[in-house]
Amino acid sequence: MGAGRIWDAMEVAEEARENCCSEIHSSHTTVDTSLSLPQMTPKIIELCKDLFKKWSNLDDSQFSVETISGGITNLLLKVSAKEENGNSTCMTVRLYGPNTEYVINRERELQAIGYLSAAGFGAKLLGVFGNGMVQSFINARTLTPSDMKMPKLAAEIAKQLRKFHQVEIPGSKEPQLWIDIFKFFEKASTLKFDDIEKQKKYKEISFEEVHNEVVELKELTDRLNSPVVFAHNDLLSGNLMLNDDEGKLYFIDFEYGSYNYRGFDIGNHFNEYAGYDCDYSLYPTKDEQYHFFRHYLAPDKPNEVSDQDLETLYVEANTFMLASHLYWALWASIQAKMSPIDFDYLGYYFLRYEEYTKQKEKCLSLARSYLSASRDE
Numbered sequence: 036m037g038a039g040r041i042w043d044a045m046e047v048a049e050e051a052r053e054n055c056c057s058e059i060h061s062s063h064t065t066v067d068t069s070l071s072l073p074q075m076t077p078k079i080i081e082l083c084k085d086l087f088k089k090w091s092n093l094d095d096s097q098f099s100v101e102t103i104s105g106g107i108t109n110l111l112l113k114v115s116a117k118e119e120n121g122n123s124t125c126m127t128v129r130l131y132g133p134n135t136e137y138v139i140n141r142e143r144e145l146q147a148i149g150y151l152s153a154a155g156f157g158a159k160l161l162g163v164f165g166n167g168m169v170q171s172f173i174n175a176r177t178l179t180p181s182d183m184k185m186p187k188l189a190a191e192i193a194k195q196l197r198k199f200h201q202v203e204i205p206g207s208k209e210p211q212l213w214i215d216i217f218k219f220f221e222k223a224s225t226l227k228f229d230d231i232e233k234q235k236k237y238k239e240i241s242f243e244e245v246h247n248e249v250v251e252l253k254e255l256t257d258r259l260n261s262p263v264v265f266a267h268n269d270l271l272s273g274n275l276m277l278n279d280d281e282g283k284l285y286f287i288d289f290e291y292g293s294y295n296y297r298g299f300d301i302g303n304h305f306n307e308y309a310g311y312d313c314d315y316s317l318y319p320t321k322d323e324q325y326h327f328f329r330h331y332l333a334p335d336k337p338n339e340v341s342d343q344d345l346e347t348l349y350v351e352a353n354t355f356m357l358a359s360h361l362y363w364a365l366w367a368s369i370q371a372k373m374s375p376i377d378f379d380y381l382g383y384y385f386l387r388y389e390e391y392t393k394q395k396e397k398c399l400s401l402a403r404s405y406l407s408a409s410r411d412e
């Protein structure tokens with residue numbers, strides 16, 4: 036992240052501060068993400084002391100720093116500080132992965148966090164620094180893909196998603212899906228890998244074919260008139276946390292949040308039933324989807340949703356589900372080049388693109404017959 040971008044982020048943090056009740060601290064410190072945890076620990080403590088002045092005189096021995104997750108994108112740390120009065124405070128420190136700015140707009144993320152946390156979503160934003168942010172620690176467990184499928188939880192996710200989609204974020208309300216996909220496409224189609232094996236695999240991608248698919252799908256989804264809402268865009272099990280004692284569900288990680296089609300957010304969530312192993316046999320059945328839609332459309336009277344509304348959302352979600360495969364396939368090909376993380380991103384590209392190809396005809400004909408039936412009415 037360059038100096039200019041840090042200043043932009045600081046300005047957005049200022050705006051977020053005005054929207055949240057709590058204070059958001061800022062520091063220009065950056066932390067080298069290539070350091071090992073023991074090397075990084077003193078830097079993290081120094082950063083926390085700089086951000087939170089009440090800790091500036093606390094001895095380093097009163098802090099503990101541990102890794103929560105290496106994430107696919109970021110490094111997430113848990114920092115606990117034992118204050119002089121004996122109270123302990125826990126927070127998370129998120130260090131942005133190098134080169135993630137190619138796929139994530141950090142200003143957009145920080146702006147959204149301010150409004151979303153004011154609306155009761157996610158962890159509270161406590162501070163921002165050169166290459167990351169500090170948030171409150173959420174005492175809850177992370178869901179698994181099979182949790183998401185459980186009827187009670189699926190209903191709660193649907194209900195929360197409806198509320199999330201109602202949050203108003205100032206600025207442009209233009210849906211980002213196709214803008215992002217075309218941006219990803221431009222970057223993805225001009226990569227070059229030093230690794231011979233990777234370059235060989237990359238050359239197997241026909242970008243001409245992908246481009247045609249994108250254009251065809253965009254034309255069809257445009258005709259569906261899916262409502263534009265503020266969408267999470269990455270609602271996988273790892274971004275859902277549950278405090279079982281309080282029965283409270285948390286949506287976290289708004290890195291990809293933007294104005295977008297509601298059908299995309301829901302179809303993308305359904306794709307995540309497949310989990311990290313991409314077992315698409317776990318994709319929700321029509322009955323499971325209708326259960327979700329009922330609670331999304333009418334949380335207080337789920338059994339009164341009309342067949343027409345259920346069908347409309349079914350068509351939307353299952354057409355945009357295809358766009359979700361194209362989006363994450365292109366994203367993965369960029370990550371294959373840019374990310375320092377040792378993950379088979381090109382393999383992931385092919386998994387998503389193959390699933391797209393497998394589902395395409397069925398979903399497109401569903402959308403086409405829905406559109407021609409509504410034209411004939």
Ligand SMILES: Nc1ncnc2c1ncn2[C@@H]1O[C@H](COP(=O)(O)OP(=O)(O)OP(=O)(O)O)[C@@H](O)[C@H]1O
Binds near residue numbers: 105109177
């Ligand atoms: N505020 C928080 N409090 C407690 N745990 C958290 C918090 N935020 C994230 N986590 C935990 O860390 C995990 C990774 O978080 P998150 O998805 O935000 O990171 P990420 O780097 O963006 O990961 P990925 O790129 O894989 O989505 C979550 O699944 C959750 O278990």
